[in-house]
Amino acid sequence: MSVETFIPEVWNAAIKEPYEKSLIFGQPSIASSAWMGEITGIGDTVHINHLSAPTVRDYTKGTPVEVEELNTTKTTLTIDQGKYFAFRVHDVDKVQAAGDFQGPATRSAGVELRDNADKYIAGLLKDGALSANKIGTVEVIDDDPSKAGAEYSAYKVLVQLSNKLNRQSVPTMGRYVVVGPDTYSALLMDPRFSRVDASGDGEGLRNGIVGRAVGFEVLVSNNTPLVAGREVAIAGVPDAFAFASQLVETEALRDPAHFGDIVRGLNVYGAAVTRPEGIATAEVKIVAPTAPSEPVAA
Template sequence: MAYSSFSYQNPGSSSFVPEIWDGALLTKFDPLLVWASKICTNRKYEGEIRKQGDTVHINSLSTPTVGDYTLPEGMTAQRPEMVEQKLAITEAKYLQLLVEDIERVQAAGAMESPINQQMVRALAREADTFMGRVIASAATPMPSVKVTAGNAPQALYSAVLDMMLALDSHDIPDGRYVVVSPRVKRHLVEHPAIANAGAYGEAGVTANGVVARLAGFTVLSTTAMPEGSDIVAGHSEFATFASQFNGFREGLSEKYRANFVDTLHLYGGKVVRYPGLDTPLADRTYDETVPSKGIVKAAVEWPA
């Protein structure tokens, strides 16, 4: 009997377009972020991110001195001084997918399959958990919120107002956020001020975990709360998230009869210090063990 010899032929892709995958990934990825979203962080850094271990730079402007105008002294010009802070790219997370027909998957929508969406969720969760730890570790602790069975909505609402006052006292500008745990959200939304807030129930309000807008805060909720923190409030100017997806690649799997598609997510985060709010050291750096005045946090003591 004669046998025919067949070898598996997988010539790879002739029409793979990385930009299609990049765009689909960002469209799915960004709305999943809370801590690393532009509501809670900024992207104001300089430098390119090519690999883990790279450093980018954040420049903050020192506060000028206001002078008294008199005759004949007139005015004395001041040269603005920049205070440079370095942000290390410490994280490198990858996403690799196996696809048997890359052209078909690309045409159908690169990130539409359930498994691809779950992988993107996992990437977002990693980045968010990381950035939440960065922000909360530098926040100024406030007294714990003591909750009883009957006062939960009011106690939690009052805690948010106390955070508003703490940020007001340091002239933190409008555009603030407050991130709460799901358990805090569950009781906070019972308070009339939250239940009646204009954004609550608004179409699309759940993007980036947004619950409502209240008292100058965008209220967000996430399960990626740092340990020991149930409520964290601040402003996006006080934390920088530097992130870069290192482009999609396509190739032949050595193990399976399929193509692989992968990308590398490189990122890092830092709480930014500001002249006038934070005291620089002699070498023009800051003691980063000192809590930031632009971010506050509190734990909740729940009834047994």
């Protein structure tokens, strides 16, 4: 590579591939990405409008049709997050690497940008859920659910999250739940989850998907938020959240102080909860079983 032969589009693609392929909370099946193409830099704003539902009335032949004005609810998505990378490639390193030195650094940049965006989105989802949809702390057994006493099974947490969304009349199509690794381990101990075979319908193309239960596609992420050590399980639908991200600058320049080039890039993004009723959360505290030897239903 040299400054003269640097092609930003090629580097952008190399950075975006690991970024997009490993996003969990920021993938389109969790966060709506309809406004991706409308941002050009940090400070941009996108106005998202939602129309209220029209009233359905009885029809009587010969009676004039009543026309109503629909209300509009506006959410502002602000591109207020910016992360950059900048690294030096010495000329001697380029020779030793036979032209492929930039590969690992580029992939690492994409992964680091991914982690920053995913953690940011997860935090907004956790805080943005409707208050009535926040279950709070639940103790989940770290064992077979048949051994549970006062503890919940991880499967029951999913049932309760589903109930929260059902009470808000949230559509069942496209529902997801993202759990942390400890919650996922507890789920695997429950035959109601672990015995469900893969449906073979291409669900594995979703980043992080590990199964399906209670109407949710279940995903696992190390970027799941923690509250006092408790993993926050987040359930919802894509229409409840919006995310926009753009790699706006990728450039190379000759390093004036060294024999080498500097490669740097800027990723800007923003996110917003658009329908709080479409998100539900539970703080999962994994605990050892306290039940006696006789099984008690979870």
